[in-house]
Amino acid sequence: MARLKRVVLDRLIRYYRFLADVSDGRRADTVTSSRIGAALEVDPSQVRKDFGTVGLIGMSRVGYDACEVCRTIRTVVGFDRPxxxxxxxxxxxxxxxxxxxxxxxxxxxxxxxxxxxxxxxxxxxxxxxxxxxxxxxxxxxxxxxxxxxxxxxxxxxxxxxxxxxxxxxxxxxxxxxxxxxxxxxxxxxxQRLTAGLGEIAYHLKGPRRAVRHRDYAAAIEGADAS
Amino acid sequence: MARLKRVVLDRLIRYYRFLADVSDGRRADTVTSSRIGAALEVDPSQVRKDFGTVGLIGMSRVGYDACEVCRTIRTVVGFDRPxxxxxxxxxxxxxxxxxxxxxxxxxxxxxxxxxxxxxxxxxxxxxxxxxxxxxxxxxxxxxxxxxxxxxxxxxxxxxxxxxxxxxxxxxxxxxxxxxxxxxxxxxxxxQRLTAGLGEIAYHLKGPRRAVRHRDYAAAIEGADAS
Structure with missing residues (x-):
């Protein structure tokens, strides 16, 4: 297989991470391009195209075998070679x-x-x-x-x-x-541990979010009960 | 100022991080859009455009006052509000x-x-x-x-x-x-601590880099000397 383009590689890694996360500790079976797309904010047609690039073919109305997707991406990206x-x-x-x-x-x-x-x-x-x-x-x-x-x-x-x-x-x-x-x-x-802090600071620069008093009360109640 | 677009925000944060890194521990004076562009792989004209967006104006042939750039980005992004x-x-x-x-x-x-x-x-x-x-x-x-x-x-x-x-x-x-x-x-x-590992695995999947024997010898010599 030819070297993958950086953007395709990045997406394949994100699909892999998503599937590895959701299947952690329980058996995953099939997954659709719509589900992956919705979770990762990628167009489902793009997901299918990327999967096609690495030879993965989905079943109509069923989607993809989650294990096969993980295994294929592992091999293509090289996670299977310690x-x-x-x-x-x-x-x-x-x-x-x-x-x-x-x-x-x-x-x-x-x-x-x-x-x-x-x-x-x-x-x-x-x-x-x-x-x-x-x-x-x-x-x-x-x-x-x-x-x-x-x-x-x-x-x-x-x-x-x-x-x-x-x-x-x-x-x-x-x-x-x-x-x-x-x-x-x-x-x-x-890799920077603090990579996300810029975006957070900019978000917090905006107006404070209003919190309703009953949320406060419910939170304290919940905390007391636990 | 209107809300910044996400891509502009991301670049501003990268400029800030770069300037904060290079000025760590020593006094920075001026910086050019070419230098920032080269370090961060951004087109210098894009750097100037982004700086213009937040009201920063460079001096011809001198560039930008590094402190002013940092201060302005701090304010715009909100790093100045603990x-x-x-x-x-x-x-x-x-x-x-x-x-x-x-x-x-x-x-x-x-x-x-x-x-x-x-x-x-x-x-x-x-x-x-x-x-x-x-x-x-x-x-x-x-x-x-x-x-x-x-x-x-x-x-x-x-x-x-x-x-x-x-x-x-x-x-x-x-x-x-x-x-x-x-x-x-x-x-x-x-934020994932392991975010970079996908790219690393793919890089290492390629053929092993040849290391010249004299590099090995020099490395051992250097290590022994230290």
Whole structure:
């Protein structure tokens, strides 16, 4: 299959996430393009077109087999090929990433964490050992690590990225505000914990929503009863 | 000023984040639309147009006063009006959000955290007290809390959202995979820690990048020297 266009890829990932979320913990059977479209605000005809691109064909009036859709997207996007990643910076955010049950769903296996703090080295978070940063290069090369997750101060990010890339790392999941320069062929995916706050601030800049007094009363009553 | 279009708002927030990042810790003076455009992959003429929309006028050959740009965007988007938020779920991710120095930059003041775990209640994370979830409704109403941050199991998200909305909360920053239903006028901003992993998996599905042996050797040498 030819490389997917970025917009198609993004939509396929959203469909996958939606189906994985709704099927979490219970058996999903069939799903229609209208249901996916309504939930994700995508035109149902677009959903069908994207599914067609990856070879998925729906049944008239029934829709798509949800398992087959998930399986196909997993294969097309590559979630079915587990790859090793290391976490650099074993702080609070690093701990939250290690604790996320979702990471597995996308093929990532975080195999080690690194920190420069000698008090953290040797400890375990979420079953992963924290190693000293001085062994990072050797570890990455020996274990052919493909992804590095950066949750470190921004000033340390570029030198570490250079080291990681020279050790064969092919993708950097960058939680720092640093803008990293990497050679062609290496992916930097910037991620900000605070990405949504701009939209929230703008929403709250508007007039305050009126809350009816009986809602207050009902809420207190409900809270007291629980 | 009329409500900004979503795409314009998103770009303004990106400009602000870029300028806040690059000026972190040192005095920024002027900035050109070309520099912002190149860094953010936006056409410089679009940058100038967006700046014009919020009343910013550049000086020929000099560009824009970086402080003025930041100040103007802060005002337009509403980052200059601090608002109170509560965190619900004082786990690892909650701790990482409380620890983020960036939250302040967007006007958010997290004034309390709530958890259902009695062992957590009464403790402090990042200077914020953890309160029992049963006092949530009263607290939110008394302190006129406008934002709630959800880092809880998805099954608890909708009942909590209902309670919060009835207590006057106007925006929910939702880190759970639950799809929340809220009345018109309440904003739900979904945020996934793992948002970037789809793109990373697809990148890594491609052929492995060749690493030259001398890069390996240099990396080990560099690591040994440090």
């Amino acid at each position: 790859y090793g990643g290391v976490l650099i910076g074993a702080g609070k955010l690093g701990g939250a990433i290690l604790a996320s049950a979702e990471v597995d769903r996308y093929g990532l296996r975080i195999v080690a964490a690194f920190d420069s703090d000698p008090f953290k080295v040797g400890r375990h978070i979420e079953g992963v050992t924290i190693l000293p940063i001085r062994v990072l290069a050797t570890y990455v090369m020996e274990h052919q690590i493909r992804l590095a997750i950066l949750t470190i101060p921004p000033s340390a990010a570029q030198p570490l990225a250079d080291l990681l890339v020279s050790c064969g790392v092919e993708a950097i999941w960058n939680f720092t505000p640093a803008r990293l320069e990497v050679p062609r062929g290496v992916l930097v995916r910037n | 608002y109170g938020g509560v965190l619900i779920g004082a786990g690892k991710l909650g701790g990482a959000i409380l620890a983020s120095a960036e939250v302040d930059r967007y006007g958010l003041r997290i004034v309390a955290a709530f958890d259902s775990d009695p062992f957590k209640v009464g403790r402090h994370i990042e200077g914020v007290t953890i309160l029992p979830i049963r006092v949530l409704a009263t607290y939110v109403m008394e302190h006129q809390i406008r934002l709630a941050i959800l880092t809880i199991p998805p099954s608890a998200a909708q009942p909590l959202a209902d309670l919060l909305v009835s207590c006057g909360v106007e925006a929910i920053w939702n880190f759970t995979p639950a799809r929340l239903e809220v009345p018109r006028g309440v904003l739900v901003r979904n």
